Amino acid sequence: MHYLIASPHNGKFLVARPGARAGMQISRAMYEQVASIAETSSPLPPWLLDGARTAWSLDLAGASMRDAVLVRPETWLGYGRATYEINKGCNFNCEHCYLAERKFDGLPWDSKARLLRLLRDAGVLWLQFTGGEPLIDRDFLDTYTLAYRSGMLIEILTNGSRLHRLEVIELLRKLPPHKVTVSLYGATPDSFDSLTRKPGAFKLVKKGLIAAREAGITLELALIITKHNAHELAAMRSLADRYGAGRTEYGTISPTYTGTPEPLAAQAPGFLDKTSVFKGCPAGHTFFHVDPHGLATMCKVGRENPVDLMSEGLDGLLRLPRIADAQMLRTGGCGGCQLSGTCRVCRPLAKAYQEAKAPLNTYCQHGSEEAQ
Ligand code: SF4
Numbered sequence: 001m002h003y004l005i006a007s008p009h010n011g012k013f014l015v016a017r018p019g020a021r022a023g024m025q026i027s028r029a030m031y032e033q034v035a036s037i038a039e040t041s042s043p044l045p046p047w048l049l050d051g052a053r054t055a056w057s058l059d060l061a062g063a064s065m066r067d068a069v070l071v072r073p074e075t076w077l078g079y080g081r082a083t084y085e086i087n088k089g090c091n092f093n094c095e096h097c098y099l100a101e102r103k104f105d106g107l108p109w110d111s112k113a114r115l116l117r118l119l120r121d122a123g124v125l126w127l128q129f130t131g132g133e134p135l136i137d138r139d140f141l142d143t144y145t146l147a148y149r150s151g152m153l154i155e156i157l158t159n160g161s162r163l164h165r166l167e168v169i170e171l172l173r174k175l176p177p178h179k180v181t182v183s184l185y186g187a188t189p190d191s192f193d194s195l196t197r198k199p200g201a202f203k204l205v206k207k208g209l210i211a212a213r214e215a216g217i218t219l220e221l222a223l224i225i226t227k228h229n230a231h232e233l234a235a236m237r238s239l240a241d242r243y244g245a246g247r248t249e250y251g252t253i254s255p256t257y258t259g260t261p262e263p264l265a266a267q268a269p270g271f272l273d274k275t276s277v278f279k280g281c282p283a284g285h286t287f288f289h290v291d292p293h294g295l296a297t298m299c300k301v302g303r304e305n306p307v308d309l310m311s312e313g314l315d316g317l318l319r320l321p322r323i324a325d326a327q328m329l330r331t332g333g334c335g336g337c338q339l340s341g342t343c344r345v346c347r348p349l350a351k352a353y354q355e356a357k358a359p360l361n362t363y364c365q366h367g368s369e370e371a372q
């Protein structure tokens with residue numbers, strides 16, 4: 001199994017080590033050198049041996065290129081990143097969930113494997129597994145393994161409820177992910193179980209956090225702040241610091257991506273973060289989202305005119321940039337707005353808020369004007 005991946009990425013070239021944050025940016029000439037000896041018994045070039053020692057304290061002297069470095073080829077599509085919603089099904093039923101429906105369905109294993117090969121051939125280096133809850137998909141372990149062996153750097157976005165399982169811990173130890181992000185929905189069984197509407201959820205997730213820490217698996221914690229847990233934010237932070245290497249806080253709750261308002265009821269007053277101006281997003285151009293059936297869209301929220309990767313293959317992705325631009329340029333209910341240059345939300349998200357008839361102050365600057 002490879003120790004390093006050498007790959008093109010967004011017009012540049014890099015060497016990465018699965019499971020490690022540090023990476024090396026290399027020149028085209030260096031990339032072409034390793035590409036020319038990929039899959040051979042040649043030793044690694046001296047600059048790569050030195051780089052591996054410096055970046056990862058990794059001594060690969062004596063190793064062959066074939067055994068140590070997986071070289072990803074240049075591709076005609078420049079998609080370096082993708083998110084894969086392997087299954088919308090979930091064992092929790094969170095009040096704030098942005099999925100309107102969480103059906104347990106998706107591709108059979110053969111088609112999942114074909115989809116992963118398509119993602120690889122589209123150039124995807126960074127792959128995020130999401131759901132629903134990805135770890136409850138029956139093919140998750142095999143799908144993860146194939147993505148890893150294809151030379152992808154993997155993030156798993158999980159609710160943590162299956163993290164304690166031995167087969168999961170062993171897989172993550174053997175084939176280290178780039179990142180595992182666990183959503184934290186509270187610091188006590190009361191708040192956690194009431195937001196997830198799943199008795200025993202807190203206990204289950206805590207078991208997973210402990211198992212991952214004992215196995216030396218690095219976690220990031222995503223603190224989801226809602227009306228159920230805002231009063232225990234300090235305790236959530238210390239829980240995250242105990243089990244995670246990093247934490248991020250999310251206090252703004254969005255409608256479902258289909259534009260229904262149910263999740264908004266979980267919003268904690270005072271935690272709406274609409275401070276930063278939306279400055280553009282390369283969704284559909286350098287990254288894309290794939291749903292459980294292999295339908296590719298610009299992102300998780302902007303899901304109009306999906307491209308059926310399973311029937312159209314990679315050629316279908318050539319249409320995605322224009323599909324994304326159409327969603328980004330649509331003004332919808334915002335036509336003629338004088339404040340559009342300082343808007344806080346992107347167009348696909350604004351559309352979901354408008355369809356959900358969300359209170360203006362939850363997403364729009366005119367909401368604060370009205371309040372004044
Ligand atoms: S764990 Fe995630 S996918 Fe599952 S219900 Fe909660 S928010 Fe939705």
Ligand code: SF4
Pocket residue numbers: 281282283298299300301302346347348349
């Ligand atoms: S929701 Fe908006 S900001 Fe987020 S990826 Fe999609 S287009 Fe970009």
